[in-house]
Amino acid sequence: MQEAKLDFLKELANIGTGHATTALSQMLSGKLFQLVVPEARLLHFEEAARFVESLEQVVVGIFIVVSGDVKGHMAFLLPVDSAMVLVRLLTGDDSGEVNDMALSALQEIGNIMITSYLNALSKMTDLLMAPSVPGVAVDMAGAIWQSVLAGAQVINEVTLIRTEFYADGESIEGNIIFLPDEDDFKKIAVLLGLGEG
Amino acid sequence: MEELFVNMGQINSLKVGGILTTVGLGSCIGITLYDNSVKVGVMGHIFLPKSRASDKNALPGKYADTGIIAMIKEAENLGALKSRLEAKLAGGANLFSNLSLNGTSIGEQNAHAVIAELEHFGIPIIGKDVGGSYGRKMRFYIESGIVAVTAVGKEAIEI
Numbered sequence: 001m002q003e004a005k006l007d008f009l010k011e012l013a014n015i016g017t018g019h020a021t022t023a024l025s026q027m028l029s030g031k032l033f034q035l036v037v038p039e040a041r042l043l044h045f046e047e048a049a050r051f052v053e054s055l056e057q058v059v060v061g062i063f064i065v066v067s068g069d070v071k072g073h074m075a076f077l078l079p080v081d082s083a084m085v086l087v088r089l090l091t092g093d094d095s096g097e098v099n100d101m102a103l104s105a106l107q108e109i110g111n112i113m114i115t116s117y118l119n120a121l122s123k124m125t126d127l128l129m130a131p132s133v134p135g136v137a138v139d140m141a142g143a144i145w146q147s148v149l150a151g152a153q154v155i156n157e158v159t160l161i162r163t164e165f166y167a168d169g170e171s172i173e174g175n176i177i178f179l180p181d182e183d184d185f186k187k188i189a190v191l192l193g194l195g196e197g
Numbered sequence: 198m199e200e201l202f203v204n205m206g207q208i209n210s211l212k213v214g215g216i217l218t219t220v221g222l223g224s225c226i227g228i229t230l231y232d233n234s235v236k237v238g239v240m241g242h243i244f245l246p247k248s249r250a251s252d253k254n255a256l257p258g259k260y261a262d263t264g265i266i267a268m269i270k271e272a273e274n275l276g277a278l279k280s281r282l283e284a285k286l287a288g289g290a291n292l293f294s295n296l297s298l299n300g301t302s303i304g305e306q307n308a309h310a311v312i313a314e315l316e317h318f319g320i321p322i323i324g325k326d327v328g329g330s331y332g333r334k335m336r337f338y339i340e341s342g343i344v345a346v347t348a349v350g351k352e353a354i355e356i
Contacts, residue, residue, distance in 0.1 A: 055221040139332040151224070
């Protein structure tokens with residue numbers, strides 16, 4: 001049952017990220033993105049804490065609180081170089097500087113991607129999932145990931161659904177991570193006949 | 198020189214020499230306890246302020262209310278005296294400060310909880326670098342008791 005549930009989540013992640021990268025592609029005049037096979041894993045706290053490896057690498061983190069029928073948290077994490085490529089493609093600013101303009105462009109990119117992801121999931125499940133205004137941080141990966149886990153109040157274990165994507169020809173890569181609240185997550189499983197989880 | 202890393206929720210200690218390091222403090226708080234006369238140092242990396250009944254098998258260092266007392270015990274096991282312990286803190290930031298959530302940020306809650314626990318045990322806080330909206334790394338030099346705090350795009354400081 002656990003396996004079936006995780007398989008289904010991977011499918012959800014694939015669809016969600018597919019919509020997210022399509023939205024991104026439309027913003028960036030048709031640049032195409034490839035999705036890496038998604039992961040859905042049930043992680044204990046210690047495993048979740050170790051999930052990000054290069055703790056000191058500077059990354060951009062976009063964090064959103066999901067409310068509605070299914071509550072949870074979403075994080076969009078990307079290396080700072082990838083983020084700057086996105087900013088250049090979107091705004092034409094090639095200074096590579098992480099200034100207010102760049103941050104607001106990234107916030108908008110995060111907003112559109114995560115909204116598309118959640119809309120796709122909402123349509124499939126007929127459950128409302130509404131994103132908050134995104135929070136953006138540029139910092140050490142460890143500090144960002146730790147703040148995401150604390151923000152999501154991950155206590156014992158967490159279902160982590162991750163999709164990685166990249167663009168051909170440009171060095172853009174990133175991760176979209178969905179951390180549904182455990183109780184609401186059961187709603188999705190029950191709705192889809194996957195039992196009590 | 199020996200360098201031991203302290204991951205989220207862990208507590209680690211050294212005596213005489215070496216470095217205790219914790220990386221990636223966002224809303225978490227890094228805490229050091231030091232007894233200068235026996236050169237005993239303990240470092241913790243606390244995740245949330247209060248332990249949960251539902252988290253029975255948690256590492257004590259995950260929460261402020263269980264972590265500080267566990268750190269004191271560890272220091273005492275290495276020969277430190279509680280009355281000589283001095284504390285330093287770093288972290289407790291709010292990285293997603295533009296995300297307007299209700300109430301106090303988790304970083305602030307962590308800082309309050311850790312400070313209250315240290316006060317409860319009568320341990321003075323002799324250095325701190327907490328709050329703000331950026332992540333920190335903390336390196337604790339056991340020989341001197343000096344704690345170096347670094348952050349992306351900022352000058353390193355000693356507390």
